Amino acid sequence: MQIDPAAHLLKEADYIPSPNMDDRPEGADINLLVIHSISLPPGEFGGNSIEQLFTNSLPVDDHPYFQQIHQLEVSAHVLIKRDGSVIQFVPFNKRAWHAGESCYHGNERCNDFSIGIELEGTDTDPFENSQYETLVELVKALCKHYPSITAQRIAGHSDIAPGRKADPGSGFDWDKLSSLLA
Template structure:
């Protein structure tokens, strides 16, 4: 099994302080996000610095606006397909913010309580890379096998859970292609 003690074995581990215990310990949804820091830049260590509270507000004008944020994700998938894990899956990462989602039965709020957050390095205009889809499909396959309450139908986007605040991963994310990749992994 590729998941042990909440960590995905293929990922490079970088601990974020921005997490806490899940209220019920439940993992039953997955939220896909996109991030680039500064916006539109796909290199460097700014994302890791943001998620570990080490972002230098003087390093770029945009950073001054966000340096005080205390956010994280469980996993980041870089443009080259590298996976970086910040928070064990059993813990609550701070990725969804104010959120609401219809899970097929009822409306649920506060998705951080029960969702895994995966960030894709990218933006909403430029296509994501094949290496990212391959890594995403691989980790999702392992997550589906490890967490019985998590199903492929319970994978959603930040845009769907916070539609008045967020639009990521945006139209550049190819859901059909992701599903094909996931199907090949299964």
């Protein structure tokens, strides 16, 4: 997997630009990966509702849950779907809106210095092998491109927003990720 250094986009990903992003603070060092899980409607896989959420185009009337979330204005840099395919929504040098109120090792506002990776999934179900395979290639590419990101600086959303967020959840196998990266 390769990152286009001028566009700050994955060459292998479909790019669907999200309006839910802005500039990082001046001089921000990108040094953290944040792993999330998401499924829309909750517990259902497939479809393009996540893409619609991140582009503020969720069809409000299609599901009761959409009425609660359609105005959220959120995004992530990258989504890895159940089949391992990748969609990018925000160039890596820009600030995606994925972490919310958060803190990592004493540093607040993690969106400023992190890259957000969403895995299509729930807080309890296992993820697909194809998703781990893509994630590992993505992490390797990001570590190479952004030297301040290391295998030790990968956190779950639940780690940086404890009590408020539970994703990626018990179905995410951190040991498996570590061994695949080793």
